[in-house]
Amino acid sequence: MPSSALQKIRTPDGAVFGNLKMLVSIVISNYNYEQFLRQAIDSALNQSYSNIQVVVVDDASTDGSRDIIDEYDNIEKCLLGSNLGQNRALNEGFRLARGEIVIFLDSDDFLTPDAVALHVERLRANPKASKSQGYLRVVDGDGNPGSATIPRKFFPPGDYKELTLARGIGALPHTFTSGNAWSSWFLDQVMPLPDDVHDSAPDGCLNSVSTLYGPIEVVEAVVCYYRIHGENRSVQRFEANNLRGVLRRAADMREYLAATARKLGYSIEIGSWHRHMRSWRDQVMARSVFLIDGQTASPKFRDFVLAPFVSGRTGLAKALVLSAALFIVWVLPRSLALPFCARMIGYESTDAALIGHFGFGAATSIPSSKGIKPGDQTPRES
Numbered sequence: 001m002p003s004s005a006l007q008k009i010r011t012p013d014g015a016v017f018g019n020l021k022m023l024v025s026i027v028i029s030n031y032n033y034e035q036f037l038r039q040a041i042d043s044a045l046n047q048s049y050s051n052i053q054v055v056v057v058d059d060a061s062t063d064g065s066r067d068i069i070d071e072y073d074n075i076e077k078c079l080l081g082s083n084l085g086q087n088r089a090l091n092e093g094f095r096l097a098r099g100e101i102v103i104f105l106d107s108d109d110f111l112t113p114d115a116v117a118l119h120v121e122r123l124r125a126n127p128k129a130s131k132s133q134g135y136l137r138v139v140d141g142d143g144n145p146g147s148a149t150i151p152r153k154f155f156p157p158g159d160y161k162e163l164t165l166a167r168g169i170g171a172l173p174h175t176f177t178s179g180n181a182w183s184s185w186f187l188d189q190v191m192p193l194p195d196d197v198h199d200s201a202p203d204g205c206l207n208s209v210s211t212l213y214g215p216i217e218v219v220e221a222v223v224c225y226y227r228i229h230g231e232n233r234s235v236q237r238f239e240a241n242n243l244r245g246v247l248r249r250a251a252d253m254r255e256y257l258a259a260t261a262r263k264l265g266y267s268i269e270i271g272s273w274h275r276h277m278r279s280w281r282d283q284v285m286a287r288s289v290f291l292i293d294g295q296t297a298s299p300k301f302r303d304f305v306l307a308p309f310v311s312g313r314t315g316l317a318k319a320l321v322l323s324a325a326l327f328i329v330w331v332l333p334r335s336l337a338l339p340f341c342a343r344m345i346g347y348e349s350t351d352a353a354l355i356g357h358f359g360f361g362a363a364t365s366i367p368s369s370k371g372i373k374p375g376d377q378t379p380r381e382s
Contacts, residue, residue, distance in 0.1 A: 021051045022124065024116050024181070025099030029089040030069075030107035031059040036227065037068050039143070041075065043110035049117040057093040059083050065107075087202050091192035102182045104203070108227045109136075109178040110143075114382040115223035119181035122217035126157070130186040130214035131206075134223030135379040136179045141229035149379055150176055150226055159215040165266055169208045169253045170279060172216075177203035178224040186213050190260070201249040201256075208257040212264055221382040238342040240292040243285045250282065280307035280322055281345050284329070288341040291334050304330060 026044040030037050037056075044054045054075040058065055060083040069077055078092050090104055101123055105111060115134065122132040136150040151173035164171045174180075180203070190209060193202050210216065261268050283304045290298035298304075305326050308319035325344065329337050 022101060022120055023051050023053060023099040024049065024101045024103065024120060025053045025055060025097035025184075026103045026105055026111075026116070027055045027057065027090065027093035027097055028105045028107050029057045029059065029086060029093060030061060030065055031083065031086075031089075032061045032063045032065065033107045034061070034064040034068055036108040036110075036229075037065055038071075039110045040105055040107045041068075041072060043112075044105060045072075045074065046113060047111065047116045048114050049120060052116060053097065053099055055093050055096045057089045059085070059089045087193045087195060090202055094187060094191050097184070100184050102184055102187055103178070103180070104182075105178045105224070106176075108229065109224055110227075111178070111224050112222060112382040114221075116181075118219045118221060118223060118382055122157075122219055123181065123183060126215065126217050127183070128214050129157075129217040130183055130210040132181045132217040132219055133175045134179050134181075134219035134221060134382070136175055136224050136226035137222045137381070139225045139227050141227065143225065143227065145225065149222065150179070154218045154220075155216075157216060157218045160211040164208070164211040164257070165261060165268060168268075169204070169250060169257055172211070174204075174207040176226060178226065180207070182206070182210075183214070186210065189213065194256070196252075201252045204249060204253045205256040208253050209260040212261060212266070219382070221380045223382055238288070238338075240289050240296075243289050243292075244296075247282065247285060247289075280326065283307045283326070284341050284345050287329065288338065288345075291338050291341070301330060 028037075028040050028044060030040075033040075041054065041056060044052065055078065056069055056072075056075050057078040058069060058080060060080050066079065069075075069079070076096055078096060080089065080092065084092075093104070094102060101116075101119060103111075103116070103119070118134065119132040123129055133154065135154075137145050138148040138150065139145045153173065154175075155172045160172050187206075190206065190213075193205060258268060283299050286296075286299050287304060289296045305323055307326065308322035325340075329340050329344070332340060
């Protein structure tokens with residue numbers, strides 16, 4: 001448990017964090033990624049910001065990961081005796097984290113040298129923020145960067161609680177696990193993550209509820225490199241099981257968000273959530289699963305074709321084009337419809353598939369009440 005002094009820092013009600021140099025905990029969860037693990041650890045240790053704690057949680061790897069972990073004497077180690085999955089690995093890592101800010105770094109990703117400093121700058125300026133989020137640069141298995149970022153563009157920093165309550169998950173673009181820096185006072189209220197959450201959804205669950213606890217800060221720079229490689233590329237294949245996994249992930253995120261909102265005393269409009277959460281991409285994925293296996297129920301025609309209009313995130317001209325494309329998908333024979341579906345939701349391009357789903361993708365518009373629109377500039381490398 002944190003000391004009384006640290007406990008005081010880990011609350012959002014103080015105006016500033018004071019003159020203390022904030023401790024940042026970087027929790028690296030690993031399972032059988034020996035080929036990437038060293039680069040992840042080194043990127044955490046070699047930050048321009050010096051006051052860091054690095055915790056490595058190994059989820060019972062069967063490769064040479066533990067030999068690599070043993071090489072380091074300046075990290076804290078949590079070696080699990082059996083494979084518990086990502087949720088519980090993150091829970092164990094957070095239990096050891098002492099920092100006012102916590103970054104969960106996937107062991108196949110690696111941070112930019114100034115990532116921690118940039119996050120600290122944002123959260124020191126706004127201690128009531130539940131998190132700071134920065135861009136991920138997509139790289140290949142060898143670490144060679146591409147042009148894609150996750151997401152394509154954030155909404156500006158701000159308070160998005162009402163928007164989240166109105167629209168549910170996907171209300172605004174978030175980044176993946178390694179691009180977030182969480183205020184510990186927020187994590188203290190939501191951790192540990194429940195065991196029944198889909199193992200690919202912990203970052204989505206934290207993202208979805210973060211806006212209920214405080215505003216979001218944004219680093220307008222790349223803070224981490226997100227690696228696409230053989231082991232994680234398979235989940236992007238256009239297959240029924242993978243599509244079901246994406247839809248299951250979204251369902252778990254919805255349930256977690258709804259339960260958290262109720263716990264905090266907020267009333268939620270489930271009907272409105274369904275209109276906004278069942279985006280046209282969701283509809284295409286559900287239709288694709290039906291076309292692939294012939295057993296899973298298909299979306300209704302009306303919901304399918306009109307999805308671009310009810311999501312609230314698509315301009316009228318684009319919605320008309322998308323609706324026409326969805327109508328074509330509906331009437332095409334299976335052999336032609338499936339390739340069309342794959343292309344629409346980005347499975348012809350790994351980058352597009354990654355940045356298109358469930359609130360991680362590009363923002364087509366910011367709610368008019370905000371009165372602003374995202375810019376088109378490419379995030380700088382930090």
